[in-house]
Amino acid sequence: MNPWGLIPLISAIAFAILFVLIVQQARRRIDTVFSVFLFASAIWGFTSFMLVFNHNATEEHLIFWNELVIAAIPWVGVSYYHFVRTYNHQKAGLGVYLGYLIVVVNLVLNLSGFVVQSASLENGYLHHDIRNWELVLSAILAPILFASLYLLIKRYRNSTDPVDRNRTMYLIIGWSVLLTFGYITPLTPALAGLTTDHIGNLGNALIIAYAISRFHLLDIKLVFSRSVAYALLSVAIVGAYFLLLYLINGSPQSFSVGVAFFWAFFWEKEVRQVYLFNVLYVAGSLLVDQRLMLRVFL
16 A cells, blocks of 8 residues: 555545534534535545555556546635635625636546546656646636635634634634645645645644634534544544455455444444444454455555
8 A cells, every 4th residue: 555645545534524523513504615625625635545545556547536636626625715705704706606617627627538648656656647737727726725815814804803813813724734735745846746735634624623623613513522532533544444445355344344434423322332333343353354454465
């Protein structure tokens, strides 16, 4: 497995956890819009992981997942801009609609084979011919990406509520971290084929999680003990691990266990405990199969 795949995988898991926890509490339009951003960020992380995790992947595999990665990137930027406008009590506006149009056009161009011409992995580094599409997207998305930052700064400066200013400041920091890594990575030859941009994505996820738990961002409450938080994170990681086993060797048992772990998020606390105990028993039995483990690591 390519170790560079761990960064987008952890990022995807972090955003997936936030999405699952928040979408269950979504009551207003802003909650829904924010959930779309979280989901898009999780998809970006997952597709990036699928692109680079396997050193021996075929070119067809690499091209397919590379197309999905490039399709997901503008979705993250546009959905965040949509969220920021909603956060500032503004309507979506023409910029949001044009942004989503760019997302759709970009997806169609990628899936039609126009963007990614070739792709290969060498020592974990992705080499691809994408017709300088990263420069095109960077230029097209720059107004939307930096408009999000401007709107957040404007809200921070105009707000007189200390709690609101703190919430907004953390959003500014998180988005700035993502923009920094997001632009440095594709425009730096030594980093362009690596997943370092997801360091910014992961940083943004952690900052958002802190803003939610510390300042009740969007009035969403993550009220659970540290032990429960660690347990949920462990469930997500184990679920991702078994889904990874399925992707590597096609084991139907691995797929079932992986889905079961993620499904546990949607159960009530009392039911979840019994449910996870049974799933853990099946998972433990599956791990005893040394032949499965050898197929993963060899």
